[in-house]
Amino acid sequence: MSTTRVNTVRLQTMVKGFWESAALMSGVELGLFTAISKGHNTVESAATALGIEVENAERLMTALTAMTLLERDGDSFTNAADVERFLVEGASSYAGPWMLFGKPAWNEWGNLTEHLRQPRSEQKVLGKYDDTFTVEHAREYHAATYSIGLGAARWFHKRVDLTGRKRIMDLGGGSGCYCIVAAQKFPDMTAVVLDLPSVAVVAREFIAENNVQDRVTAEPCDFTADALPTDADVAIMASNLPIYSREIIAGVVQRVHDALLPGGEFHLIGEILDDDRRGPIAPALWGLSEAVSGSTGLAHSESDVIGYFTKAGFNNVTATEFIPGTLTRITGYKS
Secondary structure (H helix, E strand, C coil): CCCCCCCCCCHHHHHHHHHHHHHHHEEEEEEHHEEEEEEECHHHHHHHHHHCCCCHHHHHHHHHHHEEEEEEEEEEEEECCHHHHHHHCCCCCCCCCHHHCCHHHHHHHHHHHHCCCHHHHCCCCCCCCCCCCHHHHHHHHHHHHHHHHHHHHHHHHHCCCCCCCCCEECCCCCCHHHHHHHHCCCCCCCCEECCHHHHHHHHHHHHHHCCCCCCCCEEECCCCCCCCCCCCCEEECCCCCCHHHHHHHHHHHHHHHHHHCCCCEEEECCCCCCCCCCCCCCHHHHHHHHHHHHHHHCCEEEHHHHHHHHHHHCCCEEEEEEEECEEEEEECCCC
16 A cells, blocks of 8 residues: 655645746746857856856756756756757747747736636726737737747648638737738638737738738727628637637637638637646636636636537537647538
């Protein structure tokens, strides 16, 4: 019979998790991973490249090694494979801004208990994404999300064949990645990004940067209430599911169904819980983050979302893993 003693190690590790977040963010902000990739791979040379004291470089690099973000061989350091791919500036896959995406909310997470005490009457439909979300905020936000969004869009178009489709509407499409990649892949495809007025301005900038402005547009739209385009045979809604309550998402799915052309398809890609609601942790935390944002949103389960689709009238509704442990793609077809 096992007599393993219960201790506090797991709890202590969790409660200090923000220390690890801070170390990773500092590595990005200081440019440590880029410096190591360029050959500044000792404590002393990294300190010189970063312009910090040797002792501070040692402290940070020791922690990042223990976190397995750096690998150490004697006095030399190398980046772990994922760090080398995503956190070295100048690489097409650089995702440093995404690593810093949550930092503006750092202090608010420290006040999570107070946010959880907020009554429903004080919560907002869109939380932080309201009329105060300016063009400047949108530019900063999508500078952080663009590289990740572009990777997700390319993965989507590798997995989903839209051959023969004519027009996409992308609900909350942000920088327009899914529409941009579609236009690049299908010369006859047109698309519209539907998002907040400030975000639509920024989406047009990304669309123009990719030279697809002749076939991709971005329009202000509150897709929870405004009329949706009725000329699309594909609808996409990606990575914004937990922002909304069950009632709102059910309504959006119904509105998409009614607006799509007959035979059209809807792909909702979201941070979705397993049906037993025990995880994964990423969707659960995205749902919790809506308390910090002050919205009515929460984490939805796979059966929840399939239920929204079925009730709205979609057929052949399926769930497909999109990003393991993070995103699931729910697809339905209109008769």
